[in-house]
Structure formats: structure tokens, C-alpha cells
Amino acid sequence: ETGVTQSPTHLIKTRGQQVTLRCSSQSGHNTVSWYQQALGQGPQFIFQYYREEENGRGNFPPRFSGLQFPNYSSELNVNALELDDSALYLCASSPSRQGWHGYTFGSGTRLTVV
Amino acid sequence: AQRVTQPEKLLSVFKGAPVELKCNYSYSGSPELFWYVQYSRQRLQLLLRHISRESIKGFTADLNKGETSFHLKKPFAQEEDSAMYYCALRSYGQNFVFGPGTRLSVLP
Numbered sequence A: 001e002t003g004v005t006q007s008p009t010h011l012i013k014t015r016g017q018q019v020t021l022r023c024s025s026q027s028g029h030n031t032v033s034w035y036q037q038a039l040g041q042g043p044q045f046i047f048q049y050y051r052e053e054e055n056g057r058g059n060f061p062p063r064f065s066g067l068q069f070p071n072y073s074s075e076l077n078v079n080a081l082e083l084d085d086s087a088l089y090l091c092a093s094s095p096s097r098q099g100w101h102g103y104t105f106g107s108g109t110r111l112t113v114v
Numbered sequence B: 001a002q003r004v005t006q007p008e009k010l011l012s013v014f015k016g017a018p019v020e021l022k023c024n025y026s027y028s029g030s031p032e033l034f035w036y037v038q039y040s041r042q043r044l045q046l047l048l049r050h051i052s053r054e055s056i057k058g059f060t061a062d063l064n065k066g067e068t069s070f071h072l073k074k075p076f077a078q079e080e081d082s083a084m085y086y087c088a089l090r091s092y093g094q095n096f097v098f099g100p101g102t103r104l105s106v107l108p
Helices: none
Strands: A005-007 A010-013 A019-024 A031-037 A044-050 A053-057 A064-068 A074-078 A087-094 A109-113 B003-005 B010-014 B019-021 B024-026 B032-038 B045-049 B072-074 B083-090 B102-107
Touching: A005 A087, A010 A019, A019 A087, A019 A109, A031 A074, A044 A064, A074 A087, B003 B083, B010 B019, B019 B102
Parallel strands: A010 A109, B010 B102
Antiparallel strands: A005 A019, A019 A074, A031 A044, A031 A087, A044 A053, A064 A074, A087 A109, B003 B024, B019 B072, B032 B045, B032 B083, B083 B102
16 A cells, blocks of 8 residues: 655745646545645645545635646645745645545655745 | 644653643634654654544543643653654644644653
């Protein structure tokens, strides 16, 4: 059974650019959540996808968007990058929308915006 | 609004000493509380959840609704317990609200 995998592991982008981060959910998991973890802080919820539809969103601007594919993998897209977007982006998957069986986290993608 | 606070950024104890990592939350309903741990160079992983009432790696946590706390305790710290610990809250159908984390350092 594979866990949650994220790519790339590290990324450097210039302010104003766009970025796409990818996440493969754990086998059997149909729900994917994305979190932003700034340095020295706990993860902050961005949004969640369940069976290809967004079903929850945190306090992030519309330039943060996502997709979930039929195989339940997911993408996080960030447009018009700002310096404050520099953070570790975590993906977590769960076998249920409510997450009662827990979430499995990936290792994250570290994004640096310069 | 839901909020989780962890007052200590860093907690250092000696091996064999008791450990208590503090967590307080604010939420008007009935939340589900969790502790997540991140060891060096490893991914975030679930340590325990209050509804399970279980002890993992010797750690326990009791939900105190009166004090809105969910402190993590272990009677005898081990060096391998050194890690970053995050307290998290989740309400029905919602996602996690994480605290800022406490770094536990267990000294030999």
C-alpha cells in the first residue's frame, strides 16, 4: 500500500509566476486536502476535494485553486505568486469525506518565491 | 471561530522526566481533538485522537471540556520522543485547525 506522494519536493519561483503542485493520494482514498505551512507555524487548511468536487475551503484568496482527477490525485495551483506564498505545502488524503478514518499526510512541497 | 493555542514553542526535558505539552482550544460545539507528531525529516503523522482514548508510545491526552484543553502527557520521556508536536481540532464535516506546534527536546 503506497502512501501519499507529492511532487516536486522543492520548487523556486519568481513573484508573479504561476505554480502547480501535485499529489497522489493513498490507495483507496477519495478525499484530498491541501494545507499551507509557513515557517514556524502549524499547517493551515486551504481546501478539500471529494470525488472531484471542492467541498470545503479555508481563508485563502481565489488565486489558490485546485483540481481532483478521477483517480483521486490532485493539483494545487497558485497564480500571481507573492513572496508570502513561500511555505511547505502539504497534501493529505482520507478514505472518507468526513475523515473519520484519519488522514495520511505527504512529505510536502517546499515552495520558495523570490 | 475555531482556534488552537499551544503556549510553548519549545519544551526541553531530561530523559526519564515527565512531559506535558499544553493545548487549549476555542470552539462552541463538540470538537474532535488530535495530536500530530513530526519527527526529524519525516512527514506529519497522527499520534492520537481523543475519541480513541488510547495510549500511543506511552502518550495520553484527556479532553477537558470545562477548561477547553487537550494536554499531551507522558510519564517518562525518551530521547526518541524529540519531535515537533501539533495539536489539532476538527468539527464535524470540517477540516483541521492546527496549533502552532511545540518542539519537544528530550535531553540525555
